[in-house]
Amino acid sequence: MGLYKYLAAAKGEPPHEMLIEADNEKEALGKLRSRQVTPVRFYGEVSVGGKGRLLFRRSKIDTYDFTRQLAPLLDSFIPLEKALAIIAESAVEPEQRDFVNSLRQGLHEGKKFSELVRSHGSLFPGYYANLIESGEETGCLPEVVGQLYKFMGESKELKDFIISSSIYPLAILSITLIVTVLLFTVFVPRFAKIFEDMGREMPPSMNFLLTVSAFASWAWWVIPCIVVGTWTGLKKFLGEEAFRYNYSRFLLSLPLFGRIIVDLEMCKYIRTLSILIANHVEIIRTVRISGRIISNPVVSKAFGDISRKLKGGTKLSAALAGNVFVPAGMVPMLRVGEESGTVGEMLSRIANHLENDTRLKIKRLLSLFEPAVIVFLALVVLVVVVSIFVAMMEINSISQGGPKI
Numbered sequence: 001m002g003l004y005k006y007l008a009a010a011k012g013e014p015p016h017e018m019l020i021e022a023d024n025e026k027e028a029l030g031k032l033r034s035r036q037v038t039p040v041r042f043y044g045e046v047s048v049g050g051k052g053r054l055l056f057r058r059s060k061i062d063t064y065d066f067t068r069q070l071a072p073l074l075d076s077f078i079p080l081e082k083a084l085a086i087i088a089e090s091a092v093e094p095e096q097r098d099f100v101n102s103l104r105q106g107l108h109e110g111k112k113f114s115e116l117v118r119s120h121g122s123l124f125p126g127y128y129a130n131l132i133e134s135g136e137e138t139g140c141l142p143e144v145v146g147q148l149y150k151f152m153g154e155s156k157e158l159k160d161f162i163i164s165s166s167i168y169p170l171a172i173l174s175i176t177l178i179v180t181v182l183l184f185t186v187f188v189p190r191f192a193k194i195f196e197d198m199g200r201e202m203p204p205s206m207n208f209l210l211t212v213s214a215f216a217s218w219a220w221w222v223i224p225c226i227v228v229g230t231w232t233g234l235k236k237f238l239g240e241e242a243f244r245y246n247y248s249r250f251l252l253s254l255p256l257f258g259r260i261i262v263d264l265e266m267c268k269y270i271r272t273l274s275i276l277i278a279n280h281v282e283i284i285r286t287v288r289i290s291g292r293i294i295s296n297p298v299v300s301k302a303f304g305d306i307s308r309k310l311k312g313g314t315k316l317s318a319a320l321a322g323n324v325f326v327p328a329g330m331v332p333m334l335r336v337g338e339e340s341g342t343v344g345e346m347l348s349r350i351a352n353h354l355e356n357d358t359r360l361k362i363k364r365l366l367s368l369f370e371p372a373v374i375v376f377l378a379l380v381v382l383v384v385v386v387s388i389f390v391a392m393m394e395i396n397s398i399s400q401g402g403p404k405i
Contacts (some may be wrong), residue, residue, distance in 0.1 A: 004028040007041040015040045018098045031105065060093045063124050064152050066100065071149040072143035081107050099123075112136060125152070127272050130289040134281045140261040147187055147275045156266070158355060162362055169369045176377040184213040191388060205387035219225050241297070248298045259297060262325050268293045269303070270330070270351040277342030284310050287319075298324050314345070327354055 004025060009015040018037070020028040025042075032039050065086065073083035073116065084104045089099035099120075106116040114133035117124050135144030188209045235243045252258040272293050276286040287306045294300040302325050309319040317334040320326050330350050337346030 005043040006032060006039045007043070008035050008039045009033055009230050017043075020102060045054045058094045061099045062096065062150075063128070064156055065095070067145065067152055068147045071142075071146045074145050077142075080113060080141070080190045096195065113141075116178070125155075127268070127289070129276060130292070131272070134276055134279060134285075134289070139279055140279045144236055144275070151271055151275060154355065158264075158267070158359065161271055161359060165366050167360060170365050172370060172373045176373050176380075179377060182378065185217055188213045188384065204262050205390040209260050209384065209387050224368070245297045252296070252298055256361065256368075260358060260361050260365065262299060263327070263354060263361065264295050265296050265299045266325060266327060267351055267358060270354065274344050274347035274351055277347065283316065287316070299333070325339050334389070348378050 004020045006018050006020060006028075007017045007105050020048035025052070029039065044058060045379045068084055069090070073086060076082065078086070079106060084100050088097050088100040091100060103113070103116050105226065106119075107113065112133075114136055117132050118129035118187055131144050131148055132141070188206075192206055192210055240244065249260055269290050272290040273286060276289060279284070281289075284307050287303075287310060291303045291306065294303065302323055306316075306319045308315065315335075315338055317331050318382050319339055320334065321331045327350070333350055334343065337343040343351050382396070
């Protein structure tokens, strides 16, 4: 299914933008008319995952805010359809209101809420539809939505922490690059012109700076072209999946940075396990759903045979034992949870501890990045200053010794 965008008007009301969920344009138009709404303009299919025919401005549909509103309503025993009506009525953005109304329309057509969520593609996180489906099957939809809201909030908080912590280092890096480019493309050539006007031979220090300056003058567009060409060529030569796998493996091999990538994937995996197990979802299905949450193909492959081990009668702690990506100490804690019957609670504690540890690692990485950039800038400035100082000393010696015959 897709989302089709219209400018439409009901009788006696001004036209406004609407999103209609349908398999094709004809079905979308039929749904509009069944609501006694007249289409004024058809914009096209909204691209929610980058594959639509038309790309619009950044979507104003906020699934986190939608979940934040839905969780307390369901927890108060308000029926799903009525809860969606309340959310649609309180929506400020027309796009958000039309989105919620499209979910209501799907419920009226007899579709399950999980099907409607899944049909909206990447508007929702990959785990969302699976968890909603598990809540529908177990009769624990309010609890699942509440835990989804908590999970999304923690993920959003971690993402915001990474972004806010990266602003200062990125600003320093940008300034460093700008200063370096200006030094070698503007300042150094102008200083070298002094020697040219005097008709004197360039000192070795200035020759070195001019060589770097000449390289920087054309490398700013050659290097990006080489990088893009190499990237595209490798994707075609190796294939999309093989290239993605090898690139992911390279990222994981990087010191500290690779461990952070693994920890972020494991945070999602363990948190999903805890939510599903806490809501009494069958363990094999829980593991399969959680495995699909992992986006890194190298890490995902390492968890591919967990369900097979569980089918053979192995406990979850034993199935995860020996996996290089599982955090240290997780297996013994999980074993204790299995013995005490508190697996979901234990996994939630492990996820909380891992998220805090990941924040600390990110902070350390950024703390190392800032002085490294400052040292790099200091070295560049030092090289330029020393080279210019040596050249000025030579100019001074020439002016004192008089012109050579």
